[in-house]
Amino acid sequence: MALDGVRALVFDVFGTVVDWRSGVAREAAPFLARHAPGTDPAGFADAWRRRYQPAMEAVRSGRRPFTRLDVLHRENLEAVLPDFGIDPARVPPAELDELNLAWHRLDPWPDAVAGLARLKARHIIAPLSNGNIILMTDMAKRAGIPWDCILGAEVARAYKPAPEAYLRTAEVLAMRPEEVCLVAAHNGDLAAARRCGLRTAFVPRPLEHGPGQATDLAPAEEWDAVAPDFGALAEGLGL
Amino acid sequence: MALDGVRALVFDVFGTVVDWRSGVAREAAPFLARHAPGTDPAGFADAWRRRYQPAMEAVRSGRRPFTRLDVLHRENLEAVLPDFGIDPARVPPAELDELNLAWHRLDPWPDAVAGLARLKARHIIAPLSNGNIILMTDMAKRAGIPWDCILGAEVARAYKPAPEAYLRTAEVLAMRPEEVCLVAAHNGDLAAARRCGLRTAFVPRPLEHGPGQATDLAPAEEWDAVAPDFGALAEGLGL
Numbered sequence: 001m002a003l004d005g006v007r008a009l010v011f012d013v014f015g016t017v018v019d020w021r022s023g024v025a026r027e028a029a030p031f032l033a034r035h036a037p038g039t040d041p042a043g044f045a046d047a048w049r050r051r052y053q054p055a056m057e058a059v060r061s062g063r064r065p066f067t068r069l070d071v072l073h074r075e076n077l078e079a080v081l082p083d084f085g086i087d088p089a090r091v092p093p094a095e096l097d098e099l100n101l102a103w104h105r106l107d108p109w110p111d112a113v114a115g116l117a118r119l120k121a122r123h124i125i126a127p128l129s130n131g132n133i134i135l136m137t138d139m140a141k142r143a144g145i146p147w148d149c150i151l152g153a154e155v156a157r158a159y160k161p162a163p164e165a166y167l168r169t170a171e172v173l174a175m176r177p178e179e180v181c182l183v184a185a186h187n188g189d190l191a192a193a194r195r196c197g198l199r200t201a202f203v204p205r206p207l208e209h210g211p212g213q214a215t216d217l218a219p220a221e222e223w224d225a226v227a228p229d230f231g232a233l234a235e236g237l238g239l
Numbered sequence: 240m241a242l243d244g245v246r247a248l249v250f251d252v253f254g255t256v257v258d259w260r261s262g263v264a265r266e267a268a269p270f271l272a273r274h275a276p277g278t279d280p281a282g283f284a285d286a287w288r289r290r291y292q293p294a295m296e297a298v299r300s301g302r303r304p305f306t307r308l309d310v311l312h313r314e315n316l317e318a319v320l321p322d323f324g325i326d327p328a329r330v331p332p333a334e335l336d337e338l339n340l341a342w343h344r345l346d347p348w349p350d351a352v353a354g355l356a357r358l359k360a361r362h363i364i365a366p367l368s369n370g371n372i373i374l375m376t377d378m379a380k381r382a383g384i385p386w387d388c389i390l391g392a393e394v395a396r397a398y399k400p401a402p403e404a405y406l407r408t409a410e411v412l413a414m415r416p417e418e419v420c421l422v423a424a425h426n427g428d429l430a431a432a433r434r435c436g437l438r439t440a441f442v443p444r445p446l447e448h449g450p451g452q453a454t455d456l457a458p459a460e461e462w463d464a465v466a467p468d469f470g471a472l473a474e475g476l477g478l
Binding site for chain 1 (some may be wrong): 261309350363365371372373375379386387388389393394412415434472
């Protein structure tokens with residue numbers, strides 16, 4: 001694999017490291033059973049997640065100052081509840097705060113933690129996620145994800161795929177962009193990283209969006225590395 | 240110990256977690272042997288460190304935009320070399336860059352790593368250092384320091400003891416100041432943290448400045464916790 005000279009591996013997290021859809025569905029199930037019995041928790045997770053990009057776009061476009069993802073998730077939660085017949089004003093705020101922490105409690109894909117431990121032997125490993133620092137920290141602590149440090153949108157003060165998210169991450173690492181490789185399950189994220197000079201590794205996650213997923217099943221460009229999971233990526237790097 | 244309700248322990252690092260004086264002296268010794276034979280490496284470490292506070296003060300006072308510590312250390316290195324009869328212009332820049340990484344290669348005090356591992360069982364543990372993210376990350380990776388995340392001046396964009404350094408750290412953690420405890424070997428750092436509402440734990444390091452140290456040997460106020468080392472701090476917290 002063409003990752004010579006790479007010193008840091010930075011990772012997309014939602015979808016690439018953790019299975020956000022199953023995790024949010026699991027966390028939301030008791031809430032939905034109380035407030036909207038019969039609701040499909042996975043469909044609720046999808047609906048909540050659909051408001052993710054538009055919320056960040058308000059920041060990326062400059063319409064809104066940088067606001068961390070926990071805050072956007074909380075706003076999106078209140079916005080999505082009426083679609084399921086729930087009036088957010090009738091739910092105690094502490095219960096919504098608690099549900100909002102679903103994103104802190106996502107499980108890694110089965111290969112992720114062991115693969116990261118291997119990759120860590122030679123590289124600095126860090127999230128380059130749009131998730132904020134405490135979200136990533138809580139998630140890692142619960143799941144045993146062995147990050148060397150927490151990077152990403154809150155450190156860069158910019159949301160992917162804005163170039164600043166990638167470039168400021170390399171700057172914080174005191175590395176040239178080509179010394180940093182983004183590992184992601186999303187071709188769009190990798191394309192944005194490549195435009196900034198980062199190296200790229202594609203690890204498809206064909207179940208991120210549940211059965212029947214149609215996107216990001218195959219590499220859309222010749223990425224520097226392609227592997228079916230983190231263990232195979234470590235293997236390919238001789239680790 | 241009165242640390243009920245504390246969820247995160249944040250640590251001063253230079254002096255409190257690691258022995259910067261011995262480490263810088265060790266790293267500088269071969270350089271000094273080449274360029275200024277006979278120089279006492281510990282004295283050189285002290286002289287380099289004496290330029291630390293004035294350099295940060297330029298940022299704290301607003302005379303200079305936030306600049307990470309690696310850059311300040313590098314400038315301070317060039318400034319201090321003439322005091323030892325070395326003309327920095329006659330040393331290859333790569334050699335100075337390498338020496339500047341001495342701060343990334345400091346050894347923890349003997350109790351630190353094991354104590355942090357115990358404290359981590361119940362608390363989020365993170366540096367709240369004036370050292371920048373890659374400095375802290377390199378140091379932790381080399382020494383096996385098990386931080387949950389890297390916080391501090393570069394995340395807060397402010398140098399201790401400016402209030403923003405403490406308050407923005409609590410904000411990033413999504414905690415009230417009183418849910419965060421600063422652990423430090425320096426009474427001044429703890430006093431500044433207390434003024435911001437953080438809890439405080441004093442762990443003296445009587446050899447930080449070498450034999451004959453006269454400062455910070457005893458608590459200057461009634462800190463919330465006082466312990467002779469990190470193991471005793473964990474013990475006192477029932478961990």
